[in-house]
Amino acid sequence: MTVVRAARKTPRFADTQIEMAHGAGGTASRRLVEGLIAPYFANPVLQAFTDAAGLSVDGARIATTADGFVVKPLRFPGGSIGELAVNGTLNDLAVSAAKPVALMATLILEEGLPASTLESEIEAMAIAARRAGVPIVGGDTKVVEHGKADGMYVSTFGIGTVDPRATLDPASIRPGDKVLLSGPIGAHGITILLARGELDIQADLVSDTRPVWPFVAALLETCPAGLRWMRDPTRGGVATSLNELVHAGDYGVALFEERIPMHDAVRGACELLGLDPLHIANEGQFIAVVAEEDADAALAAVRAVPGGEGAVLIGEVRAEPRRRVIGVNGYGGTRVIDMLVGDPLPRIC
């Protein structure tokens, strides 16, 4: 049987109010951004809908990106809003093959926020930026009345130079190309969910927040021509990132379900709560599509970087079913893996 799916259309935004799902990174977010916001700003750079905007300035290839952070709670096992705000923006640059040059940060602070809390987040930002060797060169600070924000929000802006060896282009993706994942999925989203303390579940789990540039650098070193596409699968998870890829292309992606790495705690929590780990946010992973002939070398290169030992080739690009991500299991069963619908875990980053 063949699968028929209508070609990608710009989603129309007909919702009458903003709901949490519009910020969850799934279909509602896409509708909001592509259906309401982007049409007003229409330009070719924006309409590529990449993680970072690629600009050419006097012949130099520059990437810029901005990201807002509203995570609750502010501190969680393995990280905090400050560290996340730095790593998140750096990673948006990294998956655009851009080596970061500088960051800027805007802080929105709630009246009554303990100064010590603010200071520890500033320190977390400084440590994360220093680790990546990127200066924070400016920003803005605003304060709102008590009750009008949840402690603090952070917005960061990043700029980087695109690696001259990079040839990222989803249009070059061919059936047979492999999907590379850098490590176990879902740790960040489930850590935040458990850190809220609303569930009586305890697990030995920490957020995976980290910069992914070292892995990207290894790929650029090993197989720059075979590196076709990269994403950091944050809100909406791996499933949403891959769906965004196939919706824009003329091919599908098959994931081998048993190969997808995740911690037992993530798997257990997802089983218990009825969540799909492929929809859960990551803050220190990336997925890449690499040419079939470069796949083994790419995998070895990522695994050779400390922290990349858990990298796996989780799937492949297929001609059919087009514009679909499917999961294939070890006994021949298949399922569609769709984008995130709704809002299973609000305010995870």
Next chain:
Amino acid sequence: MKYVDEFRDPEVIAGVVREIARTVDPARQYRVMEVCGGHTHSIYRHGLRDVLPENIELVHGPGCPVCVLPTGRVDDGLAIASRDDVILTCFGDMMRVPGTKGTPLELKARGADIRMVYSPLDALRIADQNPNKHVCFFAIGFETTAPSTALTILRAQALGLTNFSVFSNHVTIVPAMRAILDSPDMRIDAFVGPGHVTTITGCRPYEFIARDYAKPVVVSGFEPLDILESILMILHQLHAGEARVENQYKRIVPWEGNPPALRAMAAVFELRPYFEWRGLGFISQSALAIKPALAAFDAERIFEIPGVRVTDPRGAQCGEVLKGVLKPPQCKLFGTECNPEHPVGALMVSSEGACAAYYRYAVHAETVGA
């Protein structure tokens, strides 16, 4: 992961699949209803349709709590939530079920205090923490969730809480199965029995199905191997010309059920004379109301609720899908007007709903809307 991995072992599953292929009679058509929405979800989630012979047709049953909840009851719950002095709590599944004026999620975005909980005890905790508010728990579900609601009400009584109530929409599975068996368009050969419900009720309540209707019932677990083994057990019964209640899910389901849970239900609930089920209409003695002695915790007695009956939207064929007469994509609205983001009917909402499962997971759909 223990109790999961061994039931998803590809080699063992492939063995059972081969056994099914050997056992099945190619000249025969089999129609097997999985009663429980959890099974429906698992069948699609694990791609079991792909590995079963074509002449075994799986028919999705009515065992999805939000799916069988009529729109009027959603409206009643939202009427309670609209009061300034009320915090309405409900399971996550309920948040996107449309009432006539929108979903709980939409009402929440407009300012109503509606909170998702994972257990009715969470609702009790919210009541304890908010003494100036009334906290109402929108209770749904079959015998699986009814005992925890019952115990929560008993706990609230023991704590002397005066700001907590339950809007009971609990239903019982056996009358719905009987209604399907008595339905003139019934064409089902056997049932995969609901594993979780039976943990509470035990297997005896299904004996009339084998005895009076001569249909096999195999109570099944939810992992791929459980469901496939249950189907194999059904084939063996059908070929032997037998009709018995069998328990495939012995590791969880005791034949006699869970007597303490049944006692808690009996202490708190009584059968309603009749209750409306979406798609199936009014079914007598099929739902649970809170006993008059516990009226202080019964939202239906505390609040004035509209109690208006609302028919399904024009074109929606939820009822036919719920009874297994239509497959989800055969509904006129499937994938077009009705999709998981904008569900028209509740079957498109819950992960246990046949339409949502089909839309989300079925690769071999003839057409799926964009």
